[in-house]
Amino acid sequence: MTVRSFTRRLAGASFAALALMGLSCGPASAADLNALVWCDHSDPNLLKPFEDANGIKVNVKEFEGTGAGLAIVEQSQPGDWDVMVIDSIDVRRGVERGLFEPLADDQLPVADLFPEVKMDQFTVVDGKRYGITEKFGYNTIGFNKSKVDAKDMESLAALTDEKYKGRIAIYDYYLPVMGLAAMAIGKKTAELTEADLPAIKDVLLKMKANSKAVTDVVASQTALATGEVDILVGGGEWVTAGIAKENPDLDFSVPKEGAVLWSQSLAMFKDSQNKDMALKFIQYIMSPEGQARLATSSCYWGMPASTKAALTDEQKKTLRFAEQPDFLKRAQGYPAPSEDLDKKMQDVWTEMIQAQ
Amino acid sequence: MSVSTNTRVGWASVTPAVLWTLVFFAVPFMAMAVASLYPKGGDGLSLANYTQFFANPAYWRALTNSLEVTAIVTVVSVLLAYPFAWILAFVVPERWQRLALMLAVLPFWTSYVVRSYSWLLVLAEKGVINTTLVNAGLLAEPVQLANTRGAAVIGFVHFFVMLLTLTIYANLKQLSPNYAKAAADLGASPFQSFIHVILPLTLPGIMVGAFLTFVLAIGDYITPQILGGNNELLMPQLIMMQIGRRGDFASASALSIILMAVVTVAYLACAKWLKIERA
Numbered sequence: 001m002t003v004r005s006f007t008r009r010l011a012g013a014s015f016a017a018l019a020l021m022g023l024s025c026g027p028a029s030a031a032d033l034n035a036l037v038w039c040d041h042s043d044p045n046l047l048k049p050f051e052d053a054n055g056i057k058v059n060v061k062e063f064e065g066t067g068a069g070l071a072i073v074e075q076s077q078p079g080d081w082d083v084m085v086i087d088s089i090d091v092r093r094g095v096e097r098g099l100f101e102p103l104a105d106d107q108l109p110v111a112d113l114f115p116e117v118k119m120d121q122f123t124v125v126d127g128k129r130y131g132i133t134e135k136f137g138y139n140t141i142g143f144n145k146s147k148v149d150a151k152d153m154e155s156l157a158a159l160t161d162e163k164y165k166g167r168i169a170i171y172d173y174y175l176p177v178m179g180l181a182a183m184a185i186g187k188k189t190a191e192l193t194e195a196d197l198p199a200i201k202d203v204l205l206k207m208k209a210n211s212k213a214v215t216d217v218v219a220s221q222t223a224l225a226t227g228e229v230d231i232l233v234g235g236g237e238w239v240t241a242g243i244a245k246e247n248p249d250l251d252f253s254v255p256k257e258g259a260v261l262w263s264q265s266l267a268m269f270k271d272s273q274n275k276d277m278a279l280k281f282i283q284y285i286m287s288p289e290g291q292a293r294l295a296t297s298s299c300y301w302g303m304p305a306s307t308k309a310a311l312t313d314e315q316k317k318t319l320r321f322a323e324q325p326d327f328l329k330r331a332q333g334y335p336a337p338s339e340d341l342d343k344k345m346q347d348v349w350t351e352m353i354q355a356q
Numbered sequence: 357m358s359v360s361t362n363t364r365v366g367w368a369s370v371t372p373a374v375l376w377t378l379v380f381f382a383v384p385f386m387a388m389a390v391a392s393l394y395p396k397g398g399d400g401l402s403l404a405n406y407t408q409f410f411a412n413p414a415y416w417r418a419l420t421n422s423l424e425v426t427a428i429v430t431v432v433s434v435l436l437a438y439p440f441a442w443i444l445a446f447v448v449p450e451r452w453q454r455l456a457l458m459l460a461v462l463p464f465w466t467s468y469v470v471r472s473y474s475w476l477l478v479l480a481e482k483g484v485i486n487t488t489l490v491n492a493g494l495l496a497e498p499v500q501l502a503n504t505r506g507a508a509v510i511g512f513v514h515f516f517v518m519l520l521t522l523t524i525y526a527n528l529k530q531l532s533p534n535y536a537k538a539a540a541d542l543g544a545s546p547f548q549s550f551i552h553v554i555l556p557l558t559l560p561g562i563m564v565g566a567f568l569t570f571v572l573a574i575g576d577y578i579t580p581q582i583l584g585g586n587n588e589l590l591m592p593q594l595i596m597m598q599i600g601r602r603g604d605f606a607s608a609s610a611l612s613i614i615l616m617a618v619v620t621v622a623y624l625a626c627a628k629w630l631k632i633e634r635a
Contacts, residue, residue: 353588
């Protein structure tokens with residue numbers, strides 16, 4: 001190990017230490033399943049049936065952001081973790097680091113997935129599948145239909161319209177919101193280059209001028225639910241569906257310009273000591289029952305990747321299941337920028353937040 | 357006891373503290389400093405992470421925002437805490453002081469995150485303050501209190517007034533009442549006695565509390581993130597942003613080093629008053 005890599009690891013360890021302390025027992029033992037996940041996988045309603053059926057404990061460690069997740073992995077011992085939830089577009093980042101185990105297509109219900117969310121361009125590397133899409137949804141316009149004109153929400157232009165000044169919050173994640181800004185000016189999210197950034201920045205600044213806050217996941221939900229704002233840029237079913245019963249006026253639209261498709265995947269670690277159980281876990285999550293429970297997790301709802309998810313009619317209605325073919329037709333994938341462009345996009349986002 | 361025994365005892369006494377500082381401060385700090393010199397995706401040693409900070413106004417602004425917010429919080433907290441500590445020390449009867457102090461530190465018992473979200477609900481458009489003011493006819497419609505710099509300052513002040521109260525109270529209790537009596541004997545009015553005698557003597561307590569407030573506030577991520585509505589970035593938020601998706605520890609390290617440098621300058625500015633022994 002070079003001095004440079006050692007110091008990088010040590011610095012990373014300093015940042016990751018607090019996060020790791022959250023898992024007080026550490027990855028418990030090889031007999032357990034250790035999962036590095038997003039908050040929707042921590043729902044006991046999702047995990048308990050699997051734990052009961054297999055007589056195993058699933059230890060979950062939540063993280064936000066691929067960078068933070070990969071930092072936790074890098075500061076752990078090989079074999080500490082068995083499975084990981086990761087943005088579909090970032091599966092390759094894990095593969096490049098040699099973290100993931102190939103998954104056999106014939107052991108997974110790949111054929112049941114909505115074709116548009118298979119994301120093979122990101123989850124399959126050199127002909128081998130390293131991740132399977134488990135859940136998806138849209139970063140689009142979330143709104144309170146009793147407070148705004150639903151027709152206005154059919155265009156991204158509404159987000160920069162003076163009519164809604166001070167009634168908007170912006171979801172604090174630069175990739176999807178910059179994707180929406182790009183769509184607003186007719187750009188495709190898959191074809192963004194550095195040359196597009198000034199025009200995207202202009203749109204972002206107009207959105208910021210109209211907005212009341214730039215909010216994280218919890219604050220986004222709170223802002224809409226409490227009426228602090230009427231519109232959430234970047235919102236979607238992940239904000240509105242879970243609280244639809246208490247707030248039936250909350251809804252989302254997929255505007256004529258389109259929406260950004262978010263998608264999360266499950267991957268298995270190459271160094272897992274418990275690969276059989278890890279595969280069983282992935283199979284459970286991808287089963288009709290697992291898909292329904294994941295889609296309606298208490299942390300946030302989202303569309304199941306499988307068309308065969310065992311959702312009730314009411315749940316399907318809340319998720320607008322029947323409209324998915326139309327939504328998917330208009331949706332575009334997350335921007336998947338190069339390292340350099342990613343940094344520049346983040347800097348534009350920083351400038352937008354700092355703008356007064 | 358021989359000199360060599362004294363030396364051994366001395367070393368034995370300080371070794372745990374030195375080791376602690378080395379392992380948990382010096383080594384991580386050095387690692388962070390070195391990491392900051394190797395930009396993510398770069399070819400090798402470079403000051404790019406530092407030049408980026410000084411070249412990009414949006415980054416630079418995070419520091420000025422942090423300094424402005426922290427200065428406001430520190431000054432407001434001192435102005436509120438001093439009279440509060442004074443009342444506790446000299447007005448509240450001795451037998452009730454312990455209970456009063458316990459009540460004063462009650463906010464420390466709740467989760468920092470929960471407290472911040474509670475303030476968010478209080479300050480929201482349909483929160484307690486706006487609802488009361490609108491119902492009382494003092495406001496025609498709710499005003500934006502949450503998701504502002506003011507909200508972040510309120511959240512900070514709520515926490516740090518308690519901290520400052522404790523440090524100032526401890527200082528006031530150490531003061532002999534003879535100082536005030538002597539000043540009065542020499543013809544000073546109560547106000548002159550306070551300005552020329554009491555206040556200077558309690559300055560060390562104020563400065564210790566103010567310095568702690570400065571250090572804790574300038575490095576805090578939770579309060580500005582939840583209450584500030586992310587309408588402007590402070591340094592801790594900018595640092596976290598580097599890590600979130602991109603995992604850019606080198607850039608985060610450089611920003612952290614800059615933040616530490618600012619704290620060091622603040623320490624040097626206050627060092628005169630931060631001595632343990634009283635002059």
